[in-house]
Amino acid sequence: MASKITPRSEDYSRWYLDIIREAQLAENAPVRGCMVIKPYGYTLWEAVQAGLDRRFKETGHVNAYFPLLIPKSFLEKEKEHVEGFAPELAVVTIGGGEQLTEPLVVRPTSETIIGYMYSQWVQSYRDLPILINQWANVVRWEMRTRPFLRTLEFLWQEGHTAHATAEEAVAETVQMLNVYADFAINDAAIPVIKGVKSAREKFAGAVDSYTIEAMMGNGWALQSGTSHFLGQNFAKAFDIKFLDQNNDTQYAWTTSWGLSTRMVGAVIMAHGDDQGLRLPPVMAPIQVVIVPIYKKEEERAAVMAQAREVEAHLRAAGVRVQLDAREELTPGFKFNDWELRGVPVRIEIGPKDVANHAVVLARRDSSRAIEAAGGPPAKQFGVPVDGVAAAVKALLVEVQASLLAQATTFRDANTRTGIRSYDEFRQVLDTEGGFLRVHWAGSSEDEDRIKADTKATIRCYPLEAAEGEGICFYTGKKTERIAIFARAY
RNA sequence: CGGGGCGUAGCGCAGGUGGUAGCGCGCAUGGUUUGGGACCAUGAGGUCGAAGGUUCGAAUCCUUUCGCCCCGACCA
Numbered sequence: 256m257a258s259k260i261t262p263r264s265e266d267y268s269r270w271y272l273d274i275i276r277e278a279q280l281a282e283n284a285p286v287r288g289c290m291v292i293k294p295y296g297y298t299l300w301e302a303v304q305a306g307l308d309r310r311f312k313e314t315g316h317v318n319a320y321f322p323l324l325i326p327k328s329f330l331e332k333e334k335e336h337v338e339g340f341a342p343e344l345a346v347v348t349i350g351g352g353e354q355l356t357e358p359l360v361v362r363p364t365s366e367t368i369i370g371y372m373y374s375q376w377v378q379s380y381r382d383l384p385i386l387i388n389q390w391a392n393v394v395r396w397e398m399r400t401r402p403f404l405r406t407l408e409f410l411w412q413e414g415h416t417a418h419a420t421a422e423e424a425v426a427e428t429v430q431m432l433n434v435y436a437d438f439a440i441n442d443a444a445i446p447v448i449k450g451v452k453s454a455r456e457k458f459a460g461a462v463d464s465y466t467i468e469a470m471m472g473n474g475w476a477l478q479s480g481t482s483h484f485l486g487q488n489f490a491k492a493f494d495i496k497f498l499d500q501n502n503d504t505q506y507a508w509t510t511s512w513g514l515s516t517r518m519v520g521a522v523i524m525a526h527g528d529d530q531g532l533r534l535p536p537v538m539a540p541i542q543v544v545i546v547p548i549y550k551k552e553e554e555r556a557a558v559m560a561q562a563r564e565v566e567a568h569l570r571a572a573g574v575r576v577q578l579d580a581r582e583e584l585t586p587g588f589k590f591n592d593w594e595l596r597g598v599p600v601r602i603e604i605g606p607k608d609v610a611n612h613a614v615v616l617a618r619r620d621s622s623r624a625i626e627a628a629g630g631p632p633a634k635q636f637g638v639p640v641d642g643v644a645a646a647v648k649a650l651l652v653e654v655q656a657s658l659l660a661q662a663t664t665f666r667d668a669n670t671r672t673g674i675r676s677y678d679e680f681r682q683v684l685d686t687e688g689g690f691l692r693v694h695w696a697g698s699s700e701d702e703d704r705i706k707a708d709t710k711a712t713i714r715c716y717p718l719e720a721a722e723g724e725g726i727c728f729y730t731g732k733k734t735e736r737i738a739i740f741a742r743a744y
Numbered sequence: 745c746g747g748g749g750c751g752u753a754g755c756g757c758a759g760g761u762g763g764u765a766g767c768g769c770g771c772a773u774g775g776u777u778u779g780g781g782a783c784c785a786u787g788a789g790g791u792c793g794a795a796g797g798u799u800c801g802a803a804u805c806c807u808u809u810c811g812c813c814c815c816g817a818c819c820a
Contacts, residue, residue, distance in 0.1 A: 259781095276755095287812070343819070364820095398745095398818050405820070458820090478820060517820070548779050587780040594780095605779055615779085744820090 260595070262529045267473040272402070274523055278532050278596045281402050288400035288407035292516070295596065296403075298540035299519050300410060304390065306442040306537070307412060307514060310434045316386045316414060321368050323392075324359040329367035332492040336366065339459020343395040345407075361394040366460065366485070366511055369415045370493035377497050377507060380419050384427070388414040403520030404477070404744050411515035417495060417507040421486070424508035428484040431512040432465040435480035443518065444535035444659040445469045445525045446666055447479055448690075448739065450715025455699050458511075462486035468714045468739065470666040471524035474688035476714045476741035479521050482512035520744075525662050532597025533619050535658050536651040542575040543647055544593045548586045548605035557609045565602060565614060565643055572644035574651070594619060599654045600647060613637045616650060620657045631657065666690070670739075674728050677705075680740070684709055688742065692717075695738035696727035705729070711740045 259277050261269040275281055280296030283289075292300065308318070324347060331337045345361040348354060362368065373385060394408050414431060418424040432449055439447040447467035457464035461483040469479045489495070490506040499505050526533040536542050547562045549555040562578055569576040579589050586603070593601055603615040616635040626633045631653070638646050669689030674680050680691060691711070706712050720737035727734050 283812090285811090339819095395820075397820090399816095409820090411820095456820095481820075513820085515820075546779095550778060582778095585778045585780085585782060587778080587782085589781090590779095591781045603779070607779080 260529060260531060263472060263527075270527075270529070271520075271524060274527055274531055274595075275402050280519070280523075283402070286407070288397060290402050290406050292410075295540055296519060299522065299534075299538060300516055302442070302538035302540070303438075303514070303516075303518050304412070306438050307434070308388075308390075310438060311388050311412075311414065314386075314430060314434060316388045316416075318389060319387045320389050320391070321365050321372065323362055325362050325365075325368045327358040327360050329371060330360055332367065333460045333488055335488075336460035336492075340364070340395075343397060345394045345396055362391075363393055363395045364511075364513070365389065365391070365393075365413055365415065366489050366509075367493070370489045370495060370509070373415075373417050373507070373509075374493045374495045377417060377495055380497050380499050380505075382497060383417055383419045383507065384423065385417045386414075386427075387416070388412055401520075401744070403516055403523070405517075409516050411513050413511060413513045416510045417490070418509070419497070419499065419505070419507065421508050424486075424510050425484050428463070428465060428482045428510045428512070431510070432467065432480075432482040435467050435482065435512070435514055438514075439467055439469065439479060439518075439521075440659065442535065442537045443522050443525070444537075444655055444662060445479070445521055446659060446663040448715065448717050449719070450717040450739065452481075452715060453699070453702060453713040453738070455702050456713060458483045460485060460488050461511075462488065465718075466715050468741075469521050469525055470662075470669060470690060470741075471521070471744070472527065472665070473524075474669050474690075474741070476690065476739075476743040477517070477521050477524065478714070478743065479518055480512070480514035483510060485509045485511060526658055527597070530591075530622075531595030533658060534597035534599060536599045536655045539597065539599050540575065541577045541593075541596075541598050542651055543569055543577075543600045543602060544589075544598045545576065545578045545602045545604060546586055546589045546593070547578070547580065548603060550606075554606045554609075558604055558606065561609050561612070561614075561640065562604050565604065565640055568640070568644045569647060572648060574644065574647055590617075600650055602643075602647075608637075611637060612640050614640060614643055616646065618650060618654055620654045620661065675726065677729050680705075680728055681709055684711055684740075684742075690714070691740040693728045693738055693740060694722070694725035694734050695729070695736050696732040696734035697729045701729055705740070710742050712743055714739045714741050714743060 260273045263270045279293050281290045281292050284291050340363045344363060347359040390412050392408055392410050396407060397405050400406050416427050436447050436449050439445045447469045449467055452464035452466055463484045465482045466478050467480045469477045471477050487506040487508060489509050495507040496504050545562050545566055547558045549558045566576055566578045599619050601617040608614050616638050617633060621631045621633040623633055670692055671683050671689060672692045674683060674691060674693050702713055716738055722737055724733055724735050
């Protein structure tokens, strides 16, 4: 039977688009570069929201909402910011049929409008810190788009905080980077690398940008979340001032941090295989699907009765379970369909299982091939119905850990070290790809040249770099600085 | 914005020397099936992207226009 999914080895980009279509995550909208997020895809986004929002609240943040439309002049108050975002702004010039006296931009990000509001809210050091997050949509008029990875409009959260001291703001920036990494690793099962952006790659208007970088299934990098230390740049542009304990006027120190629907793309590309999605159980909209199997009518009744019994056990245990009772489809079709949609665990119940009051458990993160190669058994037979909830919950934990382990093994196997020359760098990039972890003492101009030659960019300077001093592959200078180069989305 | 391609049924496509539209999948109904993507039969579904022109007659030829996709430049 011909697959609906282009194999990754044949065309990774088509594979990605096939998965999104066949798993019913999203569709292109009538407007170029915009997408409709369908219920199954949106539920994944809701899992991102739930995982992050809980962590934001645990770290003392509250949610609020700022408006979509921003006076154009606001963007122009911070020089780097406007230079960075001007090319991709959508601007409203007509409202209610009248030409507007001042054009309004559709927010590409909200530092400016929020900075303006904070300037009104902050008078005293006692008003600080302000720790606010908003869940919102933003618009950036990108030339080339891809579902979830880069769309004209996207959903995200953006945190904006203001602090009395630089130290506190830096600590906040790092804390939120750690929150993102914790979410990525423990919820999305993606082993991200925490690091600092190079001057070329940092956020327009930031002093420092921190990032979590993930490796996709083709070895490319995906910037999956960023946390920015903005220094006093926006405080000065928007006049966020306060009186300290000594009655001296001080500018506040601000941060911003964001993570978007791009994370859904990261989950697809970090875990998916040629059969389709593989979703981490923590995020999966459906954790367990039950597929009933029967031939005769009397078998159907018994099988369905046991299927409902199992469904009830699992639901009572807090498992997100769905019984696939569609009568017009064969079990084989359903197996493929749910594998395509990435459901972590499948339960099969047929007449043989009814006879034993048992079920068959199948896990999405394994397969006959993986099992043959020493991996976990793809199917467990004869799991008693009485213990099914405990068995399934244990299996979900195992699958979650297994996906993280597989992604980590893949990332490490595709991280190249020991590169000593630019020639070697180019050769390794072309033949093997992946992350190139190198000593780096080059300038921003050097970085530009490498990008022009190879399309690889500095993804980050990793925070945890224990290599010690070495020789920069490009300049030949001695340095302790480590950079990770890769091609990126 | 530069280069290329494409707009015909829900989706994917064929038709193109002008004569009033077809295939696959999907969909509906009935029957037989169902432990790895079932099969048969019957049926529904189309202002051929839009506008103008040529013609007795245009999906087809001409002109204009709109949109989308891919590659590049650009970018979270």
